Amino acid sequence: MNDLKPGSLSIQKIQQLLRRREVCTDELRGAAVEDVSRRDQDVGSFLTVRGSYEGQSVNNGGTVSKASLNGVPCGIKDNLCTSDLPTTCASQMLSGYRPPYDATAVKLLRRAGAHVVGKTNMDEFAMGSSTENSAFAVTHNPWNSRRVPGGSSGGSAAAVAAGLVSFALGSDTGGSVRQPASFCGVVGMKPTYGSISRYGLVAFASSLDQIGPLARSVDDCARVLDVLVRHDERDSTSVKHPEAGAFASAVSESEPRLNGWRIGVPREFVSEGVDEPVRHVVREAADVFRQLGAQVQQCSLPLINHALSAYYIIACSEASSNLARYDGVRYGLRAESADVQEMFIRSRSRGFGQEVKRRIMLGTFALSAGYYEDYYLKAARLRRMISDQLNGSFEEYDLLLTPTTPTVAFRLQERMDDPLAMYMADVCTIPANLAGIPAISVPGGFHEGLPVGIQLMADRFDDRKLLTAARAFELSTGHHRRRPSHAEEGEMGRCGR
Amino acid sequence: MTARIPEEYQVKIGLEIHVALATETKMFCSCSTAFGDPPNTNVCPVCLGVPGSLPVLNRRAVELGMICGLALDCEVNPQMHFERKNYHYPDLAKGYQISQLVAPLAEGGHFTFGVSESQERTVRIRRVHLEEDAGKLLHGHRQQTLVDFNRCGVPLAEIVTEPDLHSASETRAFLEELRALLRAVGASEVRMEEGELRCDTNVNVLDQSTDGPKDGTEITELKNLNSFRGVEHALLWEIKRHVEALQRGDTLTHETRHWDEDAGVTISARAKEEAHDYRYFPEPDLPAVSLDPGWVDRLGEEMSETPRQRRRRLQQQYGVDDYTAGVLVSEDDLGDFFEEAVSSGGDPGEVANWLMSEVQGYLNAEEIALHELSVTPQQLVAMLQLVDSGKISGKMAKELWPRMAETGKDPDQLAQEMGLQQISDEEQLQGVIRQVLQEHPDAVSDYLAGKDRVVGFLMGQVMQKTQGQATPQLANEKLREALTEAKEGKGEED
Numbered sequence: 001m002n003d004l005k006p007g008s009l010s011i012q013k014i015q016q017l018l019r020r021r022e023v024c025t026d027e028l029r030g031a032a033v034e035d036v037s038r039r040d041q042d043v044g045s046f047l048t049v050r051g052s053y054e055g056q057s058v059n060n061g062g063t064v065s066k067a068s069l070n071g072v073p074c075g076i077k078d079n080l081c082t083s084d085l086p087t088t089c090a091s092q093m094l095s096g097y098r099p100p101y102d103a104t105a106v107k108l109l110r111r112a113g114a115h116v117v118g119k120t121n122m123d124e125f126a127m128g129s130s131t132e133n134s135a136f137a138v139t140h141n142p143w144n145s146r147r148v149p150g151g152s153s154g155g156s157a158a159a160v161a162a163g164l165v166s167f168a169l170g171s172d173t174g175g176s177v178r179q180p181a182s183f184c185g186v187v188g189m190k191p192t193y194g195s196i197s198r199y200g201l202v203a204f205a206s207s208l209d210q211i212g213p214l215a216r217s218v219d220d221c222a223r224v225l226d227v228l229v230r231h232d233e234r235d236s237t238s239v240k241h242p243e244a245g246a247f248a249s250a251v252s253e254s255e256p257r258l259n260g261w262r263i264g265v266p267r268e269f270v271s272e273g274v275d276e277p278v279r280h281v282v283r284e285a286a287d288v289f290r291q292l293g294a295q296v297q298q299c300s301l302p303l304i305n306h307a308l309s310a311y312y313i314i315a316c317s318e319a320s321s322n323l324a325r326y327d328g329v330r331y332g333l334r335a336e337s338a339d340v341q342e343m344f345i346r347s348r349s350r351g352f353g354q355e356v357k358r359r360i361m362l363g364t365f366a367l368s369a370g371y372y373e374d375y376y377l378k379a380a381r382l383r384r385m386i387s388d389q390l391n392g393s394f395e396e397y398d399l400l401l402t403p404t405t406p407t408v409a410f411r412l413q414e415r416m417d418d419p420l421a422m423y424m425a426d427v428c429t430i431p432a433n434l435a436g437i438p439a440i441s442v443p444g445g446f447h448e449g450l451p452v453g454i455q456l457m458a459d460r461f462d463d464r465k466l467l468t469a470a471r472a473f474e475l476s477t478g479h480h481r482r483r484p485s486h487a488e489e490g491e492m493g494r495c496g497r
Numbered sequence: 498m499t500a501r502i503p504e505e506y507q508v509k510i511g512l513e514i515h516v517a518l519a520t521e522t523k524m525f526c527s528c529s530t531a532f533g534d535p536p537n538t539n540v541c542p543v544c545l546g547v548p549g550s551l552p553v554l555n556r557r558a559v560e561l562g563m564i565c566g567l568a569l570d571c572e573v574n575p576q577m578h579f580e581r582k583n584y585h586y587p588d589l590a591k592g593y594q595i596s597q598l599v600a601p602l603a604e605g606g607h608f609t610f611g612v613s614e615s616q617e618r619t620v621r622i623r624r625v626h627l628e629e630d631a632g633k634l635l636h637g638h639r640q641q642t643l644v645d646f647n648r649c650g651v652p653l654a655e656i657v658t659e660p661d662l663h664s665a666s667e668t669r670a671f672l673e674e675l676r677a678l679l680r681a682v683g684a685s686e687v688r689m690e691e692g693e694l695r696c697d698t699n700v701n702v703l704d705q706s707t708d709g710p711k712d713g714t715e716i717t718e719l720k721n722l723n724s725f726r727g728v729e730h731a732l733l734w735e736i737k738r739h740v741e742a743l744q745r746g747d748t749l750t751h752e753t754r755h756w757d758e759d760a761g762v763t764i765s766a767r768a769k770e771e772a773h774d775y776r777y778f779p780e781p782d783l784p785a786v787s788l789d790p791g792w793v794d795r796l797g798e799e800m801s802e803t804p805r806q807r808r809r810r811l812q813q814q815y816g817v818d819d820y821t822a823g824v825l826v827s828e829d830d831l832g833d834f835f836e837e838a839v840s841s842g843g844d845p846g847e848v849a850n851w852l853m854s855e856v857q858g859y860l861n862a863e864e865i866a867l868h869e870l871s872v873t874p875q876q877l878v879a880m881l882q883l884v885d886s887g888k889i890s891g892k893m894a895k896e897l898w899p900r901m902a903e904t905g906k907d908p909d910q911l912a913q914e915m916g917l918q919q920i921s922d923e924e925q926l927q928g929v930i931r932q933v934l935q936e937h938p939d940a941v942s943d944y945l946a947g948k949d950r951v952v953g954f955l956m957g958q959v960m961q962k963t964q965g966q967a968t969p970q971l972a973n974e975k976l977r978e979a980l981t982e983a984k985e986g987k988g989e990e991d
């Protein structure tokens with residue numbers, strides 16, 4: 001197996017190879033690192049790759065052989081703490097920073113035998129929708145190198161799409177897993193808020209942040225969730241998920257049907273603000289669900305139109321506080337000065353990029369005396385109302401079907417000077433974060449060779465339902481099997497068909 | 498320093514008191530709260546604010562906070578939540594402090610304390626809330642500033658009073674009794690030297706004779722006073738400043754001032770320090786906490802009685818006077834020692850006397866605390882019983898006590914070792930007396946001649962011969978018997 005590319009294999013396939021003793025985990029690890037080092041130069045999805053795999057802590061043999069992710073190569077977004085690899089959040093502020101501990105999610109993956117190949121690129125502190133806000137690297141969309149991979153988990157999405165890893169972890173505050181998944185033609189899921197421990201996830205907006213997997217199939221996503229969804233005492237917002245450990249079993253049927261399921265398509269998500277080709281994909285998806293036995297109806301969630309503004313006020317407010325700790329005193333970048341206030345100012349001015357500064361200022365403003373009531377409090381109230389409206393819709397519908405993003409992947413540099421246009425990329429994904437409900441993006445079709453994702457949302461704790469429907473969809477369409485041409489050829493720049 | 502305060506002026510003082518709660522571990526992590534360990538040894542990713550770390554609330558801190566609230570007659574809120582108080586300072590690991598603003602732990606209480614032996618005053622308590630302490634700056638050599646984060650994350654209760662205090666001395670009395678209260682109910686050890694009680698005070702002076710808008714001075718905030726003396730002195734100085742301002746028609750400006758202990762003056766803080774906008778908002782990392790009424794009730798039932806309640810009870814139950822009861826409750830262990838001694842058979846009056854005089858005297862002289870002694874209440878009772886039964890004299894007891902305190906040995910054994918034993922045996926005493934009378938025939942003659950004063954001399958001789966161990970009362974009795982006999986004998990001879 002000279003051209004072994006473990007990252008291009010599904011979890012099930014890797015388990016099969018190991019079971020049949022066609023490969024051993026050491027081979028898998030070696031090949032994965034080699035493949036990434038060779039092919040990622042064109043994609044730019046990783047910030048750090050483990051030079052040698054021998055150093056990787058491997059559990060004692062007995063448990064490893066049974067572990068569900070044994071030998072499976074994965075990428076970890078660079079805002080998840082790893083004690084053996086730098087964790088930079090793609091920021092000068094944390095350049096070279098080595099955390100003193102592993103994030104709970106990373107610890108669980110390692111315990112399950114997963115092979116952490118490296119840390120993936122992202123928008124600085126997860127703020128952005130194109131990964132262009134990284135202080136260190138440009139990540140290209142594997143379907144078209146002139147296009148962005150989406151963001152902020154763009155490195156994770158690109159690495160999965162390019163077949164460099166079997167799955168990757170991202171974090172989703174307003175769509176940062178689902179939006180790049182859509183742009184890169186992979187599956188990305190944000191489970192119910194609190195399902196995966198945030199301990200060790202460098203906080204952007206704590207009440208919205210949620211770790212989620214990106215993979216090439218719903219099946220792989222579910223297998224990773226079975227490892228990650230666990231109550232964690234270290235995270236006070238962590239929940240005891242009633243379906244923990246039962247996600248993979250939800251997608252095990254070979255020809256699933258959705259008879260009797262009710263699916264709503266909120267018209268606010270398919271308005272003029274959404275590109276026609278994307279709307280077309282959603283209409284086609286609705287037909288697929290009908291064929292699977294579901295009733296699909298249009299519905300309305302009028303408050304959704306306010307979601308974007310509520311989101312940016314809340315997210316920026318929390319970020320302004322979460323990022324206050326980067327002051328040069330204990331870790332990270334320090335710009336020396338005799339005066340401590342001056343040291344704070346210089347360190348933060350030099351360490352943070354433009355978008356991060358913009359959001360810190362926005363959030364600081366929204367929390368300031370005299371503005372708090374009009375901005376933060378109003379946004380918080382709006383958030384509750386939007387959540388109520390969303391939750392209410394689940395009394396009628398099992399799922400909501402929407403586009404994941406209003407457009408396909410845009411060109412690199414296209415929106416860098418227009419923050420508002422950039423923020424619009426998250427308009428469809430943000431409501432799920434505000435309401436804390438689970439949502440998934442699955443490949444729904446293609447437009448001019450670029451993938452288009454569809455999003456499904458479900459009620460809180462209905463993650464299993466979400467996976468079942470998404471799996472049914474991918475099995476009946478097969479979109480997820482289509483890969484960017486270079487992913488096999490090791491070449492970039494060829495658009496798909 | 499005390500200003501003459503005109504009758505029509507009213508001083509208004511309110512306090513914000515930070516008390517370190519007596520938990521083993523910090524508020525949001527499992528690091529130790531031990532004081533005095535080497536810098537940055539009681540730290541972890543959480544209290545250092547390392548990226549990605551998250552707070553987990555210490556249940557015990559909530560309980561001790563509730564106990565604070567209950568002891569101050571507050572209503573515990575059915576649900577509380579935390580806010581972030583945002584500001585930058587090198588000792589603040591996360592760039593914000595987790596505190597409470599909108600839904601604090603407890604609200605609306607009051608606290609009654611004695612301002613003099615006969616006078617009590619009640620201060621309204623606005624709220625009690627929980628927050629975490631910051632680290633400590635250490636100024637090293639070569640003008641370096643270092644930070645010790647051992648204290649960072651230690652749980653604090655902030656107690657906020659209404660401006661119901663009216664003088665510096667009253668404020669001090671309030672704080673002293675508050676300290677005793679918090680110690681008694683176990684909410685805090687309130688070790689002043691470890692900074693376990695810090696106090697911000699708000700003070701202004703109102704002129705009640707006028708009704709216009711300019712009827713008082715603006716509030717001055719005095720920050721971070723960490724001794725009762727400091728509070729009292731700073732307030733005295735500040736009240737004088739306000740009174741003088743009012744007298745010359747000035748109302749001052751709202752400002753923060755610091756107390757300069759060495760110079761004995763308050764100094765205006767830089768305007769920069771005052772310009773804080775803390776941008777409070779709900780802490781998203783911690784869900785709201787339900788303070789279930791059952792939980793609150795259980796804590797209330799388990800809570801030790803307050804000093805005020807105990808003072809009443811000691812008077813009623815043991816018949817000690819108000820002053821004694823006051824002293825017994827002012828120091829927690831003194832009251833416990835007293836009650837244990839009484840319950841193991843001691844007479845309340847005698848035990849109280851001993852505690853108030855000899856025991857207190859010893860502790861003061863040696864500058865140690867009662868709990869540092871190895872002597873038990875039972876041993877004190879045993880010693881008092883030796884006195885009662887005449888085995889040792891009261892004077893001997895006073896000699897015996899310091900040795901007991903030092904060694905923790907039983908009084909019986911110790912008295913023997915020290916040769917403190919009263920001779921209460923009548924025959925033995927009579928023998929000694931006969932000997933003394935034989936040795937001093939002149940004195941006997943004087944006595945027979947009516948000079949009663951020589952009895953004292955003879956008594957002294959008896960005590961000397963017995964090395965002070967004769968029971969004085971018995972010896973006196975037997976001496977007089979012997980002398981009377983001599984008198985009668987002489988009469989017969991005549």
Ligand SMILES: [Zn+2]
Pocket residue numbers: 523526527528539540541542543544545650
């Ligand atoms: Zn700690």
